[in-house]
Amino acid sequence: MLGYILRRILSTIPVMAMVGLFVFSLLFVAPGDPAALIAGDQASPADIERIRESLGLNRPFLVQFGEWAWRTLHADLGTSIFTSLPVTQMIGQRVEPTLSLMALTLVFAIVVSVPMGVVAAWKVGTWVDRSIMTFAVFGFSVPVFVIGYMLAYVFALRLDWFPVQGYTPITDGLGPWISNLVLPALSLGCVYIALIARITRASMLEVLAQDYVRTAKAKGLGQRSVLFLHALKNAAVPIVTVIGIGIALLIGGAVVTESVFAIPGLGRLTVDAILRRDYPVIQGVVLLFSFIYVLVNLLIDILYTFLDPRIRY
Amino acid sequence: MALLEVENLQVHFRTPVGVNRAVDGVSFHVEEGETLAIVGESGCGKSVTSMSMLRLIPEPPGKIAGQVRFAGRDLLKLSDKEMRAIRGNDISMIFQEPMTSLNPVLTVGRQIGETLRLHQGLDAAAAEAKAVEMLTLVGIPAPERRVKEYPHQLSGGMRQRVMIAIALACNPKLLIADEPTTALDVTIQAQILDLMRDLKHRVGAAIVLITHDLGVVAEVAERVMVMYAGRKVEEAPVRELFSNPRHPYTQGLLGAVPKLGSSLSGESTRLAEIPGQVPSLTKPIQGCVFAGRCAIATDVCRTWAPALEMKAPRHVAACHYALKEAVAA
Numbered sequence: 156m157l158g159y160i161l162r163r164i165l166s167t168i169p170v171m172a173m174v175g176l177f178v179f180s181l182l183f184v185a186p187g188d189p190a191a192l193i194a195g196d197q198a199s200p201a202d203i204e205r206i207r208e209s210l211g212l213n214r215p216f217l218v219q220f221g222e223w224a225w226r227t228l229h230a231d232l233g234t235s236i237f238t239s240l241p242v243t244q245m246i247g248q249r250v251e252p253t254l255s256l257m258a259l260t261l262v263f264a265i266v267v268s269v270p271m272g273v274v275a276a277w278k279v280g281t282w283v284d285r286s287i288m289t290f291a292v293f294g295f296s297v298p299v300f301v302i303g304y305m306l307a308y309v310f311a312l313r314l315d316w317f318p319v320q321g322y323t324p325i326t327d328g329l330g331p332w333i334s335n336l337v338l339p340a341l342s343l344g345c346v347y348i349a350l351i352a353r354i355t356r357a358s359m360l361e362v363l364a365q366d367y368v369r370t371a372k373a374k375g376l377g378q379r380s381v382l383f384l385h386a387l388k389n390a391a392v393p394i395v396t397v398i399g400i401g402i403a404l405l406i407g408g409a410v411v412t413e414s415v416f417a418i419p420g421l422g423r424l425t426v427d428a429i430l431r432r433d434y435p436v437i438q439g440v441v442l443l444f445s446f447i448y449v450l451v452n453l454l455i456d457i458l459y460t461f462l463d464p465r466i467r468y
Numbered sequence: 469m470a471l472l473e474v475e476n477l478q479v480h481f482r483t484p485v486g487v488n489r490a491v492d493g494v495s496f497h498v499e500e501g502e503t504l505a506i507v508g509e510s511g512c513g514k515s516v517t518s519m520s521m522l523r524l525i526p527e528p529p530g531k532i533a534g535q536v537r538f539a540g541r542d543l544l545k546l547s548d549k550e551m552r553a554i555r556g557n558d559i560s561m562i563f564q565e566p567m568t569s570l571n572p573v574l575t576v577g578r579q580i581g582e583t584l585r586l587h588q589g590l591d592a593a594a595a596e597a598k599a600v601e602m603l604t605l606v607g608i609p610a611p612e613r614r615v616k617e618y619p620h621q622l623s624g625g626m627r628q629r630v631m632i633a634i635a636l637a638c639n640p641k642l643l644i645a646d647e648p649t650t651a652l653d654v655t656i657q658a659q660i661l662d663l664m665r666d667l668k669h670r671v672g673a674a675i676v677l678i679t680h681d682l683g684v685v686a687e688v689a690e691r692v693m694v695m696y697a698g699r700k701v702e703e704a705p706v707r708e709l710f711s712n713p714r715h716p717y718t719q720g721l722l723g724a725v726p727k728l729g730s731s732l733s734g735e736s737t738r739l740a741e742i743p744g745q746v747p748s749l750t751k752p753i754q755g756c757v758f759a760g761r762c763a764i765a766t767d768v769c770r771t772w773a774p775a776l777e778m779k780a781p782r783h784v785a786a787c788h789y790a791l792k793e794a795v796a797a
Contacts, residue, residue, distance in 0.1 A: 366568040367570055367572070373524060462573065464573060
């Protein structure tokens with residue numbers, strides 16, 4: 156078991172190395188010349204060449220990559236071309252709202268979607284099942300920003316239950332923090348809930364037809380233990396897998412959600428950086444998101460062995 | 469009063485092609501501590517009968533009617549909650565497939581202890597201690613270690629022993645065993661049968677044994693009920709049935725068994741088969757259900773369904789010609 160976890164952790168190193176290589180290559184494949192960008196509109200070709208040399212941009216690709224990788228490993232992501240601030244500092248200022256939003260959405264989505272899928276499978280073919288699946292199709296098809304604006308209109312503008320936009324740090328109190336995040340988390344969560352609920356239902360349907368579910372019923376267990384203990388634990392592996400893969404959806408959705416609700420998070424930072432071609436910032440953010448994704452999926456792989464004792468690598 | 473009295477049990481399933489009368493008016497009883505075998509070929513309704521006694525048939529599409537009186541209470545009239553208090557406690561069940569009937573992600577100890585915690589209110593530690601005890605009782609070596617293992621770490625025979633341990637944990641008055649040995653190797657079958665016989669004497673539970681294996685019936689049952697196409701066609705004490713089968717279907721069944729047929733009834737050693745197929749249960753059957761495959765069937769059989777009649781002491785059969793046959797033989 157311990158050996159497996161250790162091996163699994165080690166296997167993330169080549170993955171992150173590939174991510175690093177890809178992120179760094181962005182600089183070379185993307186249109187636009189960073190040196191020209193820094194030099195500004197009035198610069199002569201000689202000025203640009205000087206800047207290029209001073210930044211080391213004229214050296215071979217691998218040398219530049221090696222140097223960049225070395226700095227990155229020491230938590231130095233370079234400085235922003237526009238603000239001249241260290242990228243780590245810029246990310247550090249923006250990371251809390253985004254992580255808060257993602258974590259809250261994740262928890263909320265799992266708490267809602269898994270029981271939804273379980274109930275749909277239990278009541279398969281009835282109106283309960285059909286309404287849950289209709290919602291799932293709806294949640295999957297309507298874009299995040301449409302849901303976001305609809306929620307903001309109804310619950311913030313008309314009913315005034317929650318703030319329309321903005322973010323309050325968690326250090327200012329749990330109440331204001333949550334109340335600012337409810338609507339963003341709801342809008343971001345819809346796709347995710349739809350996805351997890353569907354997989355939960357499918358996985359549960361398969362499990363509920365198994366002999367051991369009949370055994371559990373024959374023991375006199377109540378419906379809840381049969382569904383949520385005996386069946387759900389067996390259905391868990393695909394569900395957990397899709398939760399992990401769905402993190403990518405959350406990351407993409409967070410960028411849009413932050414724009415809709417004016418949350419000063421990494422999403423906004425990313426959009427701004429892309430619009431300004433602020434490559435060090437883009438690299439830093441992409442690297443961070445990739446790292447989060449790899450980390451979550453690492454945790455999920457380890458979780459498998461706890462969920463299903465038959466899984467041994 | 470018998471421990472279990474089933475009266476006019478009907479289990480019908482609604483299907484796209486019509487109502488399937490899987491069990492159609494079956495009555496029988498089981499005395500305390502007695503072993504009743506229900507035999508018949510696949511699809512005769514024996515498993516559905518056993519499942520419907522514990523109300524494990526999904527409704528809909530299934531529909532159970534009649535009476536299932538257990539210790540005087542009609543189980544079909546109980547609330548879901550009252551029914552759950554009986555399942556696994558007063559009546560428990562062993563299934564055919566030991567490989568798939570245990571939950572693969574829960575430890576053996578947990579699965580045995582679960583019924584004890586549920587029905588006897590034991591705490592986790594006491595339940596595990598009792599689980600170890602149960603594993604010892606069903607003859608699993610190193611029970612302290614096994615109790616922490618998962619089903620995939622056990623062989624098929626061991627898993628069936630675990631199923632028996634689960635079933636017997638709460639000292640049930642009635643054990644329903646649905647083809648408990650069918651999926652096992654012959655040598656393991658014998659071990660499991662020995663175990664069941666041994667435990668029956670120790671625990672004193674009555675057993676309803678569902679099987680198509682007449683060899684198993686001869687070994688453990690006291691009384692036998694033969695089912696065909698959802699109906700009871702014959703019932704008799706085991707020796708009487710094997711030496712004096714009255715219903716042509718039972719005679720056919722015994723004739724189709726390689727060894728037992730010849731050794732017990734002394735007939736020819738040629739293996740007989742029953743020609744034809746079980747009639748469709750979605751269409752009403754006129755006359756005797758077995759008429760289509762019966763060698764001695766006449767127009768009478770094809771017109772009037774025979775009632776269950778006492779053909780000898782404690783021996784009933786549903787056949788117009790059964791008595792004549794017996795006299796002639």
